[in-house]
Amino acid sequence: xxxxxxxxxxxxxxxxxxxxxxxxxxxxxxxxxxxxxxxxxxxxxxxxxxxxxxxxxxxxxxxxxxxxxxxxxxxxxxxxxxxxxxxxxxxxxxxxxxxxxxxxxxxxxxxxxxxxxxxxxxxxxxxxxxxxxxxxxxxxxxxxxxxxxxxxxxxxxxxxxxxxxxxxxxxxxxxxxxxxxxxxxxxxxxxxxxxxxxxxxxxxxxxxxxxxxxxxxxxxxxxxxxx
Numbered sequence: 001x002x003x004x005x006x007x008x009x010x011x012x013x014x015x016x017x018x019x020x021x022x023x024x025x026x027x028x029x030x031x032x033x034x035x036x037x038x039x040x041x042x043x044x045x046x047x048x049x050x051x052x053x054x055x056x057x058x059x060x061x062x063x064x065x066x067x068x069x070x071x072x073x074x075x076x077x078x079x080x081x082x083x084x085x086x087x088x089x090x091x092x093x094x095x096x097x098x099x100x101x102x103x104x105x106x107x108x109x110x111x112x113x114x115x116x117x118x119x120x121x122x123x124x125x126x127x128x129x130x131x132x133x134x135x136x137x138x139x140x141x142x143x144x145x146x147x148x149x150x151x152x153x154x155x156x157x158x159x160x161x162x163x164x165x166x167x168x169x170x171x172x173x174x175x176x177x178x179x180x181x182x183x184x185x186x187x188x189x190x191x192x193x194x195x196x197x198x199x200x201x202x203x204x205x206x207x208x209x210x211x212x213x214x215x216x217x218x219x220x221x222x223x224x225x226x227x
Contacts, residue, residue: 002177003023003024003026003041003053003177004020004023004024004025004026006176006177006200006204007020007026007027007028007039008020008026009197009200009201009204010028010204010205010208011028013201013205014030015030016028016029016030016031017029024041024053025040025041026040026041027039027040028040030212032059032216032219033219035059035060035061035219036059036060037057037058037059037212037215037216038057038058038059039055039056039057039208039211039212040056041053041054041055041056041163042054042055042056042158044162052162052164053162053163053164054158054159054161054162054163055158055159055163055175055208055211056156056157056158056159057156057157057158057211057212057215058154058155058156058157058215059154059155059215059216059219060146060152060153060154060155061143061152061153061154061155061219061222061223062150062151062152062153063145063151063153063222063223063227064151064226064227065116065151065227066115066145066153067114067115067116067119067143067145067153067222067227068095068113068114068115068116068143068144068145069112069113069114069120069123069141069142069143069222070111070112070113070114070140070141070142070143071106071110071112071133071140071141071142072110072111072112072140072160073110073137073138073139073140073160073161074109074110074137074138075109075110075111095113095114095115096111096112096113097112097113097114097117097120098117101117101121101124102121102124103124103125103130105130105134106124106130106133106134107124109137110133112124116227119225119227122221122224122225123221123222123224124221126217126220126221126224128217128220128221129217129218129220129221131217132210132213132214132217132218133214133217135210135213135214136157136210136211136214138159138160138161138174139157139158139159139160139211139214140157140158140159140160141155141156141157141214141218142154142155142156142157142158143155143156143218143222144156153222155215155218155219155222157211157214157215157218159175159211163175163177174207175204175207176199176200176203176204176207177204
């Protein structure tokens with residue numbers, strides 16, 4: 001992949017603090033509402049000895065009370081799963097939103113859980129948040145309370161599918177990863193590197209911006225109204 005190179009190119013245009021060393025460990029810290037908005041890769045083992053990667057953005061937020069929200073990625077079967085979890089006693093519905101909750105454009109396509117239905121009604125009432133969710137069907141959103149009693153929470157937005165699949169036309173393929181950083185660095189001509197830089201701006205930048213827009217929209221949605 002070319003994660004470090006592409007994130008660095010984004011940093012050069014939009015600022016923030018960029019940290020990177022080894023391949024695919026690039027981390028970008030963007031300022032937002034006097035908070036750090038951090039975008040990086042989350043690494044996991046696929047069970048076959050291969051490391052896979054998920055794009056992840058995180059930002060802290062302070063809320064008046066402990067709050068938990070999980071918004072899954074869009075799934076074709078989410079509507080049916082929602083119905084079964086609500087209808088069959090004993091199944092681990094896990095604070096699933098009720099069927100008459102509203103906002104069907106997002107709730108019917110995603111598994112959404114929360115420990116505070118009334119506040120979540122306000123959160124999902126944010127048109128910007130719902131539009132950001134619709135623009136990022138493959139993303140999962142989490143809001144979790146942190147340690148201490150000062151109301152610290154963490155917002156996490158993460159791709160549901162590993163972006164390594166983009167290299168093989170599989171899941172996560174809407175992230176443009178190019179031909180690999182090493183190839184362009186050691187074998188690419190100046191013209192090829194210029195063409196690649198343009199492709200990054202045309203393909204990688206908009207995808208990352210949608211991802212960051214969703215993260216910011218979650219922050220606005222959970223801070224727009226008092227709990």
